[in-house]
Amino acid sequence: MSLRPCPSCQNSVSRQxxxxxxxxxxxxxxxxGGxxxxxxxxxxxxxxxVVILSFC
Known part of the structure:
Protein backbone atom coordinates (compact mmCIF):
# COMPACT_ATOMS: atom_id res chain seq x y z
CA MET A 1 0.00 0.00 0.00
CA SER A 2 1.59 3.27 -1.06
CA LEU A 3 0.94 6.49 0.78
CA ARG A 4 0.81 10.12 -0.26
CA PRO A 5 0.74 13.27 1.84
CA CYS A 6 -2.57 15.11 2.13
CA PRO A 7 -2.16 18.58 0.58
CA SER A 8 -4.21 20.14 3.39
CA CYS A 9 -2.85 18.58 6.59
CA GLN A 10 0.23 16.60 5.40
CA ASN A 11 -1.17 13.41 6.98
CA SER A 12 -0.10 10.17 5.23
CA VAL A 13 -3.04 8.84 3.24
CA SER A 14 -3.45 5.76 1.05
CA ARG A 15 -3.34 6.46 -2.69
CA GLN A 16 -6.63 4.54 -2.98
CA GLY A 33 -12.71 10.79 -15.59
CA GLY A 34 -16.12 12.43 -15.85
CA VAL A 50 -38.25 13.14 -26.98
CA VAL A 51 -40.43 15.29 -24.69
CA ILE A 52 -40.08 18.34 -26.96
CA LEU A 53 -40.81 16.34 -30.10
CA SER A 54 -43.88 14.72 -28.52
CA PHE A 55 -45.50 18.17 -28.23
CA CYS A 56 -44.95 19.04 -31.93
Missing amino acids: AEFCPNCGHTFKSSKN VGITFWGIVGAIILA
Whole structure:
Protein backbone atom coordinates (compact mmCIF):
# COMPACT_ATOMS: atom_id res chain seq x y z
CA MET A 1 0.00 0.00 0.00
CA SER A 2 1.59 3.27 -1.06
CA LEU A 3 0.94 6.49 0.78
CA ARG A 4 0.81 10.12 -0.26
CA PRO A 5 0.74 13.27 1.84
CA CYS A 6 -2.57 15.11 2.13
CA PRO A 7 -2.16 18.58 0.58
CA SER A 8 -4.21 20.14 3.39
CA CYS A 9 -2.85 18.58 6.59
CA GLN A 10 0.23 16.60 5.40
CA ASN A 11 -1.17 13.41 6.98
CA SER A 12 -0.10 10.17 5.23
CA VAL A 13 -3.04 8.84 3.24
CA SER A 14 -3.45 5.76 1.05
CA ARG A 15 -3.34 6.46 -2.69
CA GLN A 16 -6.63 4.54 -2.98
CA ALA A 17 -8.43 6.83 -0.51
CA GLU A 18 -11.05 9.20 -1.85
CA PHE A 19 -10.67 11.60 1.08
CA CYS A 20 -8.29 12.26 3.99
CA PRO A 21 -9.52 10.60 7.20
CA ASN A 22 -7.81 13.30 9.25
CA CYS A 23 -9.14 16.54 7.68
CA GLY A 24 -11.69 15.33 5.10
CA HIS A 25 -9.85 16.77 2.06
CA THR A 26 -11.21 15.04 -1.07
CA PHE A 27 -8.90 13.72 -3.76
CA LYS A 28 -9.85 13.86 -7.42
CA SER A 29 -10.58 10.39 -8.65
CA SER A 30 -9.11 9.54 -12.04
CA LYS A 31 -11.12 6.30 -12.26
CA ASN A 32 -14.23 7.78 -13.90
CA GLY A 33 -12.71 10.79 -15.59
CA GLY A 34 -16.12 12.43 -15.85
CA VAL A 35 -17.64 9.55 -17.82
CA GLY A 36 -20.68 9.40 -15.53
CA ILE A 37 -21.52 13.05 -16.13
CA THR A 38 -21.18 12.65 -19.88
CA PHE A 39 -23.39 9.56 -19.92
CA TRP A 40 -26.15 11.21 -17.90
CA GLY A 41 -25.85 14.37 -19.98
CA ILE A 42 -26.52 12.37 -23.14
CA VAL A 43 -29.41 10.47 -21.54
CA GLY A 44 -30.92 13.75 -20.33
CA ALA A 45 -30.58 15.36 -23.77
CA ILE A 46 -32.30 12.39 -25.44
CA ILE A 47 -35.16 12.46 -22.93
CA LEU A 48 -35.53 16.23 -23.37
CA ALA A 49 -35.58 15.85 -27.17
CA VAL A 50 -38.25 13.14 -26.98
CA VAL A 51 -40.43 15.29 -24.69
CA ILE A 52 -40.08 18.34 -26.96
CA LEU A 53 -40.81 16.34 -30.10
CA SER A 54 -43.88 14.72 -28.52
CA PHE A 55 -45.50 18.17 -28.23
CA CYS A 56 -44.95 19.04 -31.93
